[in-house]
Amino acid sequence: MNTNPFKFGTVVDDEFFTNRKEEIGKIHSILSSENHLILISPRRYGKTSLISKAIKALERPYIFLDLQLITNIEDFTSQLLQKTLKYYPFEKIKHFFKSFRIIPNISLNPLSNEVDFSFNPTMSSSVILEDALNLIEKLSTKEKKIVVIFDEFQEINKIDKNLDKKLRAILQHHKMVNYVMLGSQESLMKEIFEKKKSPFYHFGYLMQLDKIPYEEFFDFLTERFEKIKNNGSGLSKEILEFTKLHPYYTQQLAFNVWENLIKNNSEDIKEVILNSVITHDNDYERLWGLLNKTEMKIIIALAYERKSPLTDEIRTKYMLGASSTVFSSLKKLIQNGFVVKINSSYEIEDPFFKEWLLMRRAN
Ligand SMILES: Nc1ncnc2c1ncn2[C@@H]1O[C@H](COP(=O)(O)OP(=O)(O)O)[C@@H](O)[C@H]1O
Ligand SMILES: [Mg+2]
Structure with missing residues (x-):
């Protein structure tokens, strides 16, 4: 079976991922130090895929939070706690909750078998947030240092208008956790991390993610096309000329070119492009x-x-x-x-x- 070897839209790994070895090495060295990492690129360049791959290889506990999907500080906090419990079973860490200044409502969801957290509207959301983040710091150890990843970090102040200040005030005391912030709106991200008066000014190592280098992407495409075709390099060249190496659009076009090859035995890339454009008219x-x-x-x-x-x-x-x-x-x-x-x-x-x-x- 010749299943399509290209994938776009969601996080990619394994055979769908071109290596980015240098970047992974860099991420590992930053995260094995006391530093935090800020990873910036335009949308769909591969930040989430890259960090997921790098983190898995580290074999350290990690908590991944996509800020785009979070509605307020209570939601932020309950998701943090819920994800923490994936590594630290509730039974083992429940004594920590005794020291919370405000005890959240904790219930076991019998359907998912997950522990749910909720807060009364009268509780101070800042206090809850601080207790939850400090819990992560307490659970983290030198041997198993926790990494906390905030994806789409540029959304921070949409969740709550002073969340950046609140968060910074808490995180600056943490010594046992590496924080990673990913963001796709470069201007906003730079404002957060490069402007002197921003609470997150120079918070961590700022890394800019580029497109995938030509040689690497070219080989990636050619290797795959040559499974069903003698000379795949012509196709790869034409695809990369059109997409200018954009990771997402390259995979998308390659996916459709592959389908067209299998179904219609056609190598006409222009036709594939035309069809995509018409579909999205x-x-x-x-x-x-x-x-x-x-x-x-x-x-x-x-x-x-x-x-x-x-x-x-x-x-x-x-x-x-x-x-x-x-x-x-x-x-x-x-x-x-x-x-x-x-x-x-x-x-x-x-x-x-x-x-x-x-x-x-x-x-
Ligand atoms: N290293 C890679 N190798 C191949 N394709 C990639 C790679 N990184 C990203 N892509 C392509 O780009 C798409 C978007 O990746 P994603 O990690 O979601 O980007 P971001 O988080 O920057 O928006 C993926 O679905 C995939 O098609
Ligand atoms: Mg992403």
Whole structure:
């Protein structure tokens, strides 16, 4: 059976993961020290996959919390506690709860066999949070040092407006835990960790995750295509040219190219791209509708030009307006995920969206 060897959308590991050996080595060395790690990249570059893989290899207890899915401090705290119990059975650590200043309501869920935590609305959420985080610090030992991972950390102040301050005040006293913060909105993440007046200023080692290097990705694709085809390198080259090495879109396109090979015996990559674009026509139309006029013009300029929309030439040609306007629009486009900034040049994030735009305008 030739099952599709490509995967996109969720965390990848094992045969779906290209090695990132250097990054894993770096993460291991940071986490075996007393330092904390901050990992930044645009969305879908592989942060969650990378950290999951690196952490599993460490064989240390870890608590993973995706802040995007958390609604308030009580929720944050109960998830922390629940995940802690995965490593430390309730029976063994229940005496710790006696020292909590506010005792949470603890109940056993007979369906899942998990312990649920809940809090009365009158309880002070800051106190509960502090007790829970301090419990993790107490459980951690030199031999089995706990790693706590906060994914999508840029969402921190959406959970509660002063959560960054509260959290920092607690974490700064911890010596037995390594904290890892992942984040996909670079500007926000840099504001949190690089701005002097931010509570998390210089909290840990800041690591920027890049796309996967050409050689590595090329070999990864070719090796897999050659299971069903004699010369896979031509396909790999064409795929990477289109996706510009973006991890997610590369896997997505490779997945569909593989399907087309198996089902229709066709190697036509253009056809696969066209089909994806047509399938998502509605989504792209909706996305386009979210943009204002200046943003539309900037996206159009980015689709046709290699030069930055900030240059005089491009601003004039596409009637973009003052450079300060272009600059602030670009910033917003980056925040909303339409555009990414890579080594000081701007790109449309989704190569299929770009293709959609070019096709629509050529019609
Ligand atoms: N090391 C890798 N090798 C191959 N594909 C990867 C790798 N890392 C990420 N990807 C691709 O990118 C997608 C998004 O990865 P994910 O870890 O969710 O990114 P992020 O957390 O940065 O948003 C994955 O589903 C996979 O298709
Ligand atoms: Mg992620």
